[in-house]
Amino acid sequence: MARKENDLVSINILRNGTHIEGNIRTNGDIRIDGILKGSLTCEGKLVVGESGIIEGEILCKSADISGNLKAKISVKELLQLRSTANINGDIFTSKIAIEPGANFTGNCRMGAVVKGMEKSVTTETSNKSALLEEKSA
Numbered sequence: 001m002a003r004k005e006n007d008l009v010s011i012n013i014l015r016n017g018t019h020i021e022g023n024i025r026t027n028g029d030i031r032i033d034g035i036l037k038g039s040l041t042c043e044g045k046l047v048v049g050e051s052g053i054i055e056g057e058i059l060c061k062s063a064d065i066s067g068n069l070k071a072k073i074s075v076k077e078l079l080q081l082r083s084t085a086n087i088n089g090d091i092f093t094s095k096i097a098i099e100p101g102a103n104f105t106g107n108c109r110m111g112a113v114v115k116g117m118e119k120s121v122t123t124e125t126s127n128k129s130a131l132l133e134e135k136s137a
Helices: 117-136
Strands: 011-014 019-021 024-026 029-032 035-048 053-065 068-081 086-088 091-098 103-105 108-110
Touching: 024 029
Parallel strands: 011 029, 019 035, 024 035, 029 035, 035 053, 053 068, 068 086, 068 091, 086 103, 091 108
Antiparallel strands: none
């Protein structure tokens, strides 16, 4: 039975040795083994390998971190910090699992805070749209 193109899961990979400065937005999953300096918005799962480095801001559905983050990370579902993870920044998540050996420096907020993020992002977007309409008039 043939699969429709829409049924295929999109997996993006930033390989070791690749360095991106800028913002990434994806509807699927993404794996980072290289370096990203900027923001990442992922509607699927984020995986940061041991060689992966992210500096900036992250918003994703779920995350599995083995590498280095110097970032504010917001995870709607489960955030997993593996034993090789090194996090320097604030965490906002519904659930967190931390393996022994993982390093975390920053603040962590759990629960309803993440559920409210979507509303604040929508409000911010609505405010920007209203300002643009006001300037056009």
